[in-house]
Amino acid sequence: MADGRKGTYPVAETVAPVVAEYARRLPGCLTAPAAVDSIPWRRSDMDVNREVLLDLHYRMLRIRLFEEEAGKLSEAGRIPGALHLYVGEEAVAAGVMAHLTDADQLTSTHRGHGHLVAKGGDFKKMYAELFGRSTGYCKGKGGSMHIADVDLGMLGANGIVGGGPPIAIGAAFANKYRGTRNVTVCFFGDGASNEGTFHEAANMAALYRLPVVFVCENNGFGEFTPQAKHQAIRDVADRATSYGMPGLIVDGMDAVAVYESAGEAIERARRGEGPTLLEAKTYRFFDHVGVRGMGVSYRADEEVLEWRKRDPLLSFEQKLVETGVTDQGSINALRERVLFEINEAITFAQESPFPDESQLLEDVYAVSGGVR
Amino acid sequence: MTTAEAPAAREIPYVSAVNEAIRQLMEADPDVFIAGEDVAGYGGVFGVSRGLLGEFGERRVVDTPISESAIVGLGVGAAAAGLRPIIDIMFMDFMGVCMDEVVNQMAKMRYMFGGKARLPLTLHTMAGGGMNMAAQHSQCLEAWFCHIPGLKVVMPSGAYEAKGLMVAAVRDDNPVIVVNNKLSLGMKAHVPEELYEIPLGKANIVRPGTNFTIVATGRMVHESVRAAEMLTADGLDVEVIDPRTLQPFDTETCVESVRKTHRALVAHEAVRFGGIGAEFAAQIQEEAFDYLDAPVGRVGAPFAPVPFSPALEKHYIPTADTIAAEVRRLLGKQG
Numbered sequence: 001m002a003d004g005r006k007g008t009y010p011v012a013e014t015v016a017p018v019v020a021e022y023a024r025r026l027p028g029c030l031t032a033p034a035a036v037d038s039i040p041w042r043r044s045d046m047d048v049n050r051e052v053l054l055d056l057h058y059r060m061l062r063i064r065l066f067e068e069e070a071g072k073l074s075e076a077g078r079i080p081g082a083l084h085l086y087v088g089e090e091a092v093a094a095g096v097m098a099h100l101t102d103a104d105q106l107t108s109t110h111r112g113h114g115h116l117v118a119k120g121g122d123f124k125k126m127y128a129e130l131f132g133r134s135t136g137y138c139k140g141k142g143g144s145m146h147i148a149d150v151d152l153g154m155l156g157a158n159g160i161v162g163g164g165p166p167i168a169i170g171a172a173f174a175n176k177y178r179g180t181r182n183v184t185v186c187f188f189g190d191g192a193s194n195e196g197t198f199h200e201a202a203n204m205a206a207l208y209r210l211p212v213v214f215v216c217e218n219n220g221f222g223e224f225t226p227q228a229k230h231q232a233i234r235d236v237a238d239r240a241t242s243y244g245m246p247g248l249i250v251d252g253m254d255a256v257a258v259y260e261s262a263g264e265a266i267e268r269a270r271r272g273e274g275p276t277l278l279e280a281k282t283y284r285f286f287d288h289v290g291v292r293g294m295g296v297s298y299r300a301d302e303e304v305l306e307w308r309k310r311d312p313l314l315s316f317e318q319k320l321v322e323t324g325v326t327d328q329g330s331i332n333a334l335r336e337r338v339l340f341e342i343n344e345a346i347t348f349a350q351e352s353p354f355p356d357e358s359q360l361l362e363d364v365y366a367v368s369g370g371v372r
Numbered sequence: 373m374t375t376a377e378a379p380a381a382r383e384i385p386y387v388s389a390v391n392e393a394i395r396q397l398m399e400a401d402p403d404v405f406i407a408g409e410d411v412a413g414y415g416g417v418f419g420v421s422r423g424l425l426g427e428f429g430e431r432r433v434v435d436t437p438i439s440e441s442a443i444v445g446l447g448v449g450a451a452a453a454g455l456r457p458i459i460d461i462m463f464m465d466f467m468g469v470c471m472d473e474v475v476n477q478m479a480k481m482r483y484m485f486g487g488k489a490r491l492p493l494t495l496h497t498m499a500g501g502g503m504n505m506a507a508q509h510s511q512c513l514e515a516w517f518c519h520i521p522g523l524k525v526v527m528p529s530g531a532y533e534a535k536g537l538m539v540a541a542v543r544d545d546n547p548v549i550v551v552n553n554k555l556s557l558g559m560k561a562h563v564p565e566e567l568y569e570i571p572l573g574k575a576n577i578v579r580p581g582t583n584f585t586i587v588a589t590g591r592m593v594h595e596s597v598r599a600a601e602m603l604t605a606d607g608l609d610v611e612v613i614d615p616r617t618l619q620p621f622d623t624e625t626c627v628e629s630v631r632k633t634h635r636a637l638v639a640h641e642a643v644r645f646g647g648i649g650a651e652f653a654a655q656i657q658e659e660a661f662d663y664l665d666a667p668v669g670r671v672g673a674p675f676a677p678v679p680f681s682p683a684l685e686k687h688y689i690p691t692a693d694t695i696a697a698e699v700r701r702l703l704g705k706q707g
Contacts, residue, residue, distance in 0.1 A: 105453065139486035146484035155452055156485060160476050166445015167477060173446055174453035177405065177431065184449075197472070200442035207437065363487030364521050366545035 056255040059094035063114040071291040086114030088285035091312035093118035095258025105153035105171040106185040107164035112157025123345035133352035140355040162195025172212035183269040191222025206243040209274035213265045219284040224298045240277035252280030253310045283307035387557040389531040393538035407434035408460025444473035451493040464499040479522035494541045500553040507677035512642035518619040524548040525619040529593035531561040536570030575622035581611030585629040588639040598692035627659040637669035644672030
């Protein structure tokens with residue numbers, strides 16, 4: 001990415017005077033736009049054991065195929081409502097979730113399918129939910145934006161940007177209250193990092209030394225607005241210092257790098273040393289909502305193609321083959337197997353009944369202890 | 373009701389009743405904790421959590437930063453993870469700061485997740501004027517929350533109700549907002565020492581009567597009882613009903629009363645326009661239209677923010693006089 005940040009963020013020129021003024025007033029706050037390769041993101045040399053590499057690959061592959069098929073169904077008009085797809089960001093979910101048990105929790109975002117897939121979500125229940133069927137995770141009452149599996153510790157995708165952080169610290173509070181070693185991971189985006197809820201939750205988490213890891217999936221856009229137009233900083237991790245917690249920046253297109261950094265942060269939380277803010281630099285291959293992603297008004301195709309060269313799944317597969325961890329034939333076979341599973345799940349979903357009208361008023365209140 | 377018990381019955385103030393309820397609930401259930409601004413070291417700015425820190429320690433009595441969204445979110449996440457939090461929002465006016473957590477997260481999580489989440493969360497707050505605290509520390513905003521499916525809302529009128537409803541709220545497996553009244557905190561009543569529950573959704577006939585029904589909430593229950601006494605001079609025998617729980621509302625008890633009395637008025641401290649009384653009145657006329665001899669009246673605050681000056685505030689909050697005057701107006705009499 002020779003032209004660096006300018007190429008990555010086509011609007012940088014228009015905000016350059018603002019950035020310059022900000023830098024003049026607060027020297028050292030902002031650095032000049034740098035070439036992406038010169039930014040000291042944490043990267044890996046794939047120096048982890050084979051089981052971990054295959055685990056990361058499997059989680060990423062499952063997310064990618066789940067999302068691509070969901071995108072096709074949505075474009076074909078077969079899934080109602082809006083989908084926010086995770087394609088391009090798979091390394092983040094995979095690298096983090098590889099450290100978590102079913103007893104660890106996470107709060108997700110509107111772009112939440114990948115988190116649930118990586119946490120071990122059931123394809124059948126997931127597709128059934130996207131199709132609005134009674135066999136879905138939420139019995140068809142939540143859909144894509146509220147997909148959740150409380151038993152797996154997945155405390156919900158969330159339709160409100162910044163909705164997750166306060167809930168995450170609550171779950172972390174419960175873990176600490178009960179004296180467990182469980183951690184809660186709070187996924188949020190660069191956009192949500194401007195919400196008051198994030199700041200309130202980060203402050204409280206650090207104050208109480210809660211076992212929570214804030215994972216910022218910085219995909220460069222808050223919905224359709226580029227990061228340079230929604231915040232004057234480049235690195236969300238810079239904010240960590242102001243709450244009294246460590247901030248790490250990691251290459252979010254590199255599953256091993258995420259795995260290693262997330263591992264440090266999660267272990268720190270388990271040891272009772274409090275929260276960490278981990279910022280993963282990543283990219284959304286598709287649009288904020290739906291699939292398209294290229295030939296759009298808010299970003300240049302060249303930018304998308306640059307990031308696609310660093311595709312977290314394909315580049316990882318290439319490295320796995322190059323280093324002899326696995327071979328292309330095995331990867332192809334695995335891909336076929338996952339696709340078979342997906343097709344089975346889609347069939348299951350489509351053959352499942354819609355929720356009956358009698359379900360409309362169910363689940364508004366818990367009956368136990370309640371009056372109606 | 374146990375209001376007419378032996379004379380030896382213990383009387384304690386409203387604030388002590390809430391405090392006792394929280395203490396006993398925490399003694400009974402290790403999953404109950406309280407968190408909020410100044411609840412620990414200071415004991416709550418109204419004294420609701422006084423003494424709890426010494427008894428239960430910092431783990432269960434948690435002072436928070438002034439961060440209402442994170443405070444409520446702390447409760448939502450902790451409840452979803454199996455605890456039974458009592459979350460304190462110091463003044464009801466501050467709910468504006470954490471509306472997303474209350475309306476979009478806390479209220480809807482169970483439904484959105486297809487019934488798989490359980491949120492035994494109590495959100496305790498203080499409402500009401502009369503203390504010259506002006507527009508941002510005096511409001512009664514209960515109607516906002518009664519409008520949101522997934523929430524329950526209680527509004528205790530006195531010490532007995534304050535303890536019994538708090539116990540029911542904490543034991544309920546749903547999010548319950550407890551709206552206590554600042555001006556009533558010193559008001560004494562008989563309160564049993566043991567833990568007891570006032571079932572949610574059950575109204576109480578505070579003063580039985582035969583030819584007029586007043587449905588009043590919170591502190592207006594007492595103003596309505598006073599109004600009822602004043603109206604005996606007009607030959608009226610007024611029944612006063614305290615719904616106690618606003619959501620779910622006990623329509624049946626109110627409608628049954630109106631079928632007997634044929635006239636009704638609802639009274640609350642909140643602004644009249646769009647207040648919860650409008651919903652009560654609508655339910656009464658829907659269910660008892662053929663029994664009504666007059667429109668269902670409504671008494672509430674005028675459509676203005678709560679003023680600061682005592683000279684203005686005394687004209688703002690409804691009193692027994694305004695309630696009695698409205699009853700007379702409904703009956704075609706000059707007040």
